[in-house]
Amino acid sequence: MALSIIHRATGMALYVGTLLLAWWLIAAATGPTAYANVQAFTSSFIGRLIVFGYTWALMHHLLSGIRHFVWDLGYGFKANEREALTWGAAIGGISLTVLLWIIAYVIGGGR
Amino acid sequence: MSTPDPSKSMRTPLGRVRNLGASHSGTSDFWRQRMTAVAMVLLMVPAIVIVMMLLGRNQAGAAQVLGSAPIAIIMLLFIVASTWHMKIGMQVVIEDYVHSEMVKLACVMANNFFCIAVALASIYAILKLSSGV
Numbered sequence: 001m002a003l004s005i006i007h008r009a010t011g012m013a014l015y016v017g018t019l020l021l022a023w024w025l026i027a028a029a030t031g032p033t034a035y036a037n038v039q040a041f042t043s044s045f046i047g048r049l050i051v052f053g054y055t056w057a058l059m060h061h062l063l064s065g066i067r068h069f070v071w072d073l074g075y076g077f078k079a080n081e082r083e084a085l086t087w088g089a090a091i092g093g094i095s096l097t098v099l100l101w102i103i104a105y106v107i108g109g110g111r
Numbered sequence: 112m113s114t115p116d117p118s119k120s121m122r123t124p125l126g127r128v129r130n131l132g133a134s135h136s137g138t139s140d141f142w143r144q145r146m147t148a149v150a151m152v153l154l155m156v157p158a159i160v161i162v163m164m165l166l167g168r169n170q171a172g173a174a175q176v177l178g179s180a181p182i183a184i185i186m187l188l189f190i191v192a193s194t195w196h197m198k199i200g201m202q203v204v205i206e207d208y209v210h211s212e213m214v215k216l217a218c219v220m221a222n223n224f225f226c227i228a229v230a231l232a233s234i235y236a237i238l239k240l241s242s243g244v
Contacts, residue, residue: 015197015200025233026235031170036170065152
Protein backbone atom coordinates (compact mmCIF):
# COMPACT_ATOMS: atom_id res chain seq x y z
CA MET A 1 0.00 0.00 0.00
CA ALA A 2 1.24 3.42 -0.95
CA LEU A 3 0.65 4.85 2.50
CA SER A 4 3.55 2.87 3.93
CA ILE A 5 6.07 4.78 1.84
CA ILE A 6 4.24 8.05 2.52
CA HIS A 7 4.72 7.38 6.23
CA ARG A 8 8.45 7.18 5.55
CA ALA A 9 8.46 10.17 3.23
CA THR A 10 6.62 12.36 5.76
CA GLY A 11 9.06 11.15 8.41
CA MET A 12 11.99 12.27 6.25
CA ALA A 13 10.31 15.63 5.58
CA LEU A 14 9.74 16.17 9.30
CA TYR A 15 13.40 15.26 9.90
CA VAL A 16 14.56 18.10 7.65
CA GLY A 17 11.77 20.35 8.97
CA THR A 18 13.25 20.27 12.49
CA LEU A 19 15.88 22.67 11.11
CA LEU A 20 13.12 25.26 10.74
CA LEU A 21 11.91 24.55 14.27
CA ALA A 22 15.45 24.87 15.67
CA TRP A 23 16.03 28.09 13.69
CA TRP A 24 12.79 29.53 15.09
CA LEU A 25 13.68 28.64 18.72
CA ILE A 26 17.24 29.97 18.40
CA ALA A 27 15.93 33.17 16.82
CA ALA A 28 13.50 33.64 19.71
CA ALA A 29 16.43 33.23 22.10
CA THR A 30 18.66 35.57 20.09
CA GLY A 31 16.69 38.77 19.64
CA PRO A 32 14.10 40.85 17.76
CA THR A 33 16.02 41.04 14.45
CA ALA A 34 16.65 37.29 14.25
CA TYR A 35 13.02 36.58 15.14
CA ALA A 36 11.78 39.08 12.55
CA ASN A 37 13.81 37.19 9.92
CA VAL A 38 12.02 33.94 10.80
CA GLN A 39 8.65 35.69 10.69
CA ALA A 40 9.50 37.25 7.34
CA PHE A 41 10.32 33.80 5.99
CA THR A 42 7.27 32.02 7.43
CA SER A 43 4.91 34.74 6.16
CA SER A 44 6.38 34.64 2.64
CA PHE A 45 4.63 32.47 0.05
CA ILE A 46 7.37 29.81 -0.01
CA GLY A 47 7.71 29.86 3.77
CA ARG A 48 3.98 29.51 4.27
CA LEU A 49 3.89 26.65 1.79
CA ILE A 50 6.68 24.89 3.69
CA VAL A 51 4.98 25.37 7.06
CA PHE A 52 1.68 24.17 5.58
CA GLY A 53 3.44 21.11 4.15
CA TYR A 54 5.13 20.57 7.51
CA THR A 55 1.74 20.67 9.27
CA TRP A 56 0.34 18.10 6.86
CA ALA A 57 3.43 15.85 7.17
CA LEU A 58 3.13 16.00 10.96
CA MET A 59 -0.61 15.27 11.05
CA HIS A 60 -0.32 12.50 8.49
CA HIS A 61 2.67 10.90 10.22
CA LEU A 62 0.84 11.13 13.56
CA LEU A 63 -2.30 9.36 12.33
CA SER A 64 -0.39 6.90 10.17
CA GLY A 65 1.76 6.17 13.22
CA ILE A 66 -1.30 5.50 15.36
CA ARG A 67 -2.34 3.05 12.62
CA HIS A 68 0.99 1.27 13.18
CA PHE A 69 0.24 1.10 16.92
CA VAL A 70 -3.04 -0.65 16.15
CA TRP A 71 -1.10 -3.18 14.11
CA ASP A 72 1.63 -3.50 16.78
CA LEU A 73 -1.07 -4.46 19.25
CA GLY A 74 -2.28 -7.16 16.89
CA TYR A 75 -5.51 -5.61 15.61
CA GLY A 76 -6.74 -4.34 12.26
CA PHE A 77 -5.19 -6.90 9.93
CA LYS A 78 -8.33 -7.85 7.97
CA ALA A 79 -8.49 -6.45 4.45
CA ASN A 80 -11.39 -4.09 5.18
CA GLU A 81 -9.82 -2.99 8.48
CA ARG A 82 -6.52 -2.20 6.79
CA GLU A 83 -8.35 -0.17 4.14
CA ALA A 84 -10.33 1.71 6.80
CA LEU A 85 -7.22 2.53 8.85
CA THR A 86 -5.32 3.66 5.77
CA TRP A 87 -8.09 5.88 4.40
CA GLY A 88 -8.79 7.16 7.91
CA ALA A 89 -5.17 8.27 8.28
CA ALA A 90 -5.04 9.81 4.79
CA ILE A 91 -8.30 11.76 5.07
CA GLY A 92 -7.79 12.52 8.77
CA GLY A 93 -4.34 13.97 8.07
CA ILE A 94 -5.68 16.37 5.45
CA SER A 95 -8.72 17.29 7.58
CA LEU A 96 -6.64 18.03 10.69
CA THR A 97 -4.20 20.14 8.65
CA VAL A 98 -6.99 22.28 7.19
CA LEU A 99 -8.66 22.56 10.61
CA LEU A 100 -5.43 23.68 12.30
CA TRP A 101 -4.81 26.32 9.64
CA ILE A 102 -8.35 27.66 9.97
CA ILE A 103 -7.82 27.94 13.75
CA ALA A 104 -4.39 29.52 13.17
CA TYR A 105 -5.88 32.17 10.85
CA VAL A 106 -8.71 32.91 13.28
CA ILE A 107 -6.29 33.31 16.20
CA GLY A 108 -3.33 34.90 14.45
CA GLY A 109 -5.22 36.89 11.82
CA GLY A 110 -3.04 35.47 9.05
CA ARG A 111 0.28 36.18 10.70
CA MET B 112 30.38 -5.76 17.92
CA SER B 113 32.80 -8.66 17.58
CA THR B 114 31.29 -11.81 16.23
CA PRO B 115 33.18 -15.00 17.13
CA ASP B 116 33.90 -17.49 14.34
CA PRO B 117 30.77 -19.66 14.34
CA SER B 118 32.75 -22.77 13.35
CA LYS B 119 34.84 -22.54 16.55
CA SER B 120 31.97 -21.66 18.84
CA MET B 121 30.13 -24.18 20.96
CA ARG B 122 27.03 -22.02 20.98
CA THR B 123 24.16 -23.17 18.80
CA PRO B 124 23.03 -20.90 15.94
CA LEU B 125 19.79 -20.31 17.82
CA GLY B 126 21.65 -19.41 21.00
CA ARG B 127 23.75 -16.83 19.13
CA VAL B 128 20.82 -14.93 17.68
CA ARG B 129 18.24 -15.37 20.40
CA ASN B 130 16.90 -11.99 21.61
CA LEU B 131 19.17 -10.05 19.25
CA GLY B 132 17.55 -9.93 15.81
CA ALA B 133 19.06 -8.63 12.61
CA SER B 134 20.50 -5.49 14.20
CA HIS B 135 22.76 -7.60 16.54
CA SER B 136 21.69 -5.34 19.37
CA GLY B 137 18.24 -6.57 20.20
CA THR B 138 14.96 -4.69 20.12
CA SER B 139 15.92 -1.58 22.08
CA ASP B 140 15.53 0.72 19.05
CA PHE B 141 12.15 -0.82 18.22
CA TRP B 142 11.01 -0.18 21.78
CA ARG B 143 12.42 3.37 21.96
CA GLN B 144 10.84 4.23 18.60
CA ARG B 145 7.43 3.32 20.04
CA MET B 146 8.09 4.94 23.41
CA THR B 147 9.04 8.27 21.85
CA ALA B 148 6.04 7.97 19.48
CA VAL B 149 3.64 7.53 22.42
CA ALA B 150 5.31 10.49 24.14
CA MET B 151 4.67 12.66 21.08
CA VAL B 152 1.06 11.53 20.75
CA LEU B 153 0.61 12.76 24.34
CA LEU B 154 2.60 15.98 23.75
CA MET B 155 1.00 16.83 20.39
CA VAL B 156 -2.00 18.76 21.74
CA PRO B 157 0.04 20.88 24.20
CA ALA B 158 2.64 21.52 21.48
CA ILE B 159 -0.03 22.71 19.02
CA VAL B 160 -1.52 24.96 21.72
CA ILE B 161 1.94 26.50 22.33
CA VAL B 162 2.45 27.21 18.63
CA MET B 163 -1.02 28.76 18.42
CA MET B 164 -0.21 30.94 21.45
CA LEU B 165 2.84 32.30 19.63
CA LEU B 166 1.04 33.31 16.44
CA GLY B 167 1.25 37.03 15.78
CA ARG B 168 3.57 37.72 18.70
CA ASN B 169 6.85 39.57 18.30
CA GLN B 170 10.15 38.28 19.73
CA ALA B 171 9.57 39.73 23.20
CA GLY B 172 6.13 38.12 23.41
CA ALA B 173 7.36 34.79 22.06
CA ALA B 174 10.32 34.79 24.44
CA GLN B 175 7.99 35.44 27.37
CA VAL B 176 5.72 32.51 26.43
CA LEU B 177 8.59 30.08 25.69
CA GLY B 178 10.40 31.07 28.88
CA SER B 179 7.57 30.13 31.24
CA ALA B 180 8.27 26.91 33.16
CA PRO B 181 5.44 24.61 32.02
CA ILE B 182 5.83 25.61 28.37
CA ALA B 183 9.62 25.27 28.46
CA ILE B 184 9.30 21.80 30.02
CA ILE B 185 6.77 20.66 27.39
CA MET B 186 9.08 22.01 24.65
CA LEU B 187 12.08 20.19 26.14
CA LEU B 188 10.15 16.91 26.33
CA PHE B 189 8.99 17.36 22.76
CA ILE B 190 12.51 18.16 21.51
CA VAL B 191 14.00 15.08 23.21
CA ALA B 192 11.21 12.75 22.02
CA SER B 193 11.19 14.04 18.44
CA THR B 194 14.97 14.13 17.85
CA TRP B 195 15.36 10.66 19.37
CA HIS B 196 12.46 9.34 17.29
CA MET B 197 13.80 10.82 14.06
CA LYS B 198 17.31 9.50 14.77
CA ILE B 199 15.97 5.94 14.98
CA GLY B 200 13.62 6.42 12.02
CA MET B 201 16.35 7.74 9.73
CA GLN B 202 18.69 4.94 10.79
CA VAL B 203 16.06 2.36 9.82
CA VAL B 204 15.75 3.98 6.40
CA ILE B 205 19.56 4.09 5.96
CA GLU B 206 19.86 0.43 6.94
CA ASP B 207 17.12 -0.45 4.45
CA TYR B 208 18.52 1.37 1.43
CA VAL B 209 22.29 1.81 1.90
CA HIS B 210 24.02 -1.50 1.37
CA SER B 211 27.68 -0.50 1.18
CA GLU B 212 29.04 -0.97 4.69
CA MET B 213 31.31 2.11 4.66
CA VAL B 214 28.68 4.41 3.21
CA LYS B 215 26.16 3.02 5.67
CA LEU B 216 28.45 3.73 8.62
CA ALA B 217 29.06 7.26 7.35
CA CYS B 218 25.33 7.87 6.91
CA VAL B 219 24.46 6.50 10.35
CA MET B 220 27.16 8.68 11.89
CA ALA B 221 26.01 11.79 10.01
CA ASN B 222 22.46 11.01 11.12
CA ASN B 223 23.58 10.91 14.76
CA PHE B 224 25.48 14.17 14.39
CA PHE B 225 22.50 15.93 12.77
CA CYS B 226 19.98 14.76 15.37
CA ILE B 227 22.21 15.57 18.34
CA ALA B 228 23.03 19.00 16.89
CA VAL B 229 19.36 19.85 16.31
CA ALA B 230 18.46 18.59 19.79
CA LEU B 231 21.17 20.51 21.61
CA ALA B 232 20.65 23.72 19.61
CA SER B 233 16.93 23.65 20.41
CA ILE B 234 17.51 22.75 24.08
CA TYR B 235 20.06 25.55 24.35
CA ALA B 236 17.52 28.03 22.97
CA ILE B 237 14.82 26.94 25.44
CA LEU B 238 17.21 27.06 28.41
CA LYS B 239 18.45 30.51 27.35
CA LEU B 240 14.87 31.77 27.11
CA SER B 241 14.06 30.25 30.50
CA SER B 242 17.05 31.77 32.26
CA GLY B 243 16.19 35.23 30.94
CA VAL B 244 19.74 35.98 29.79
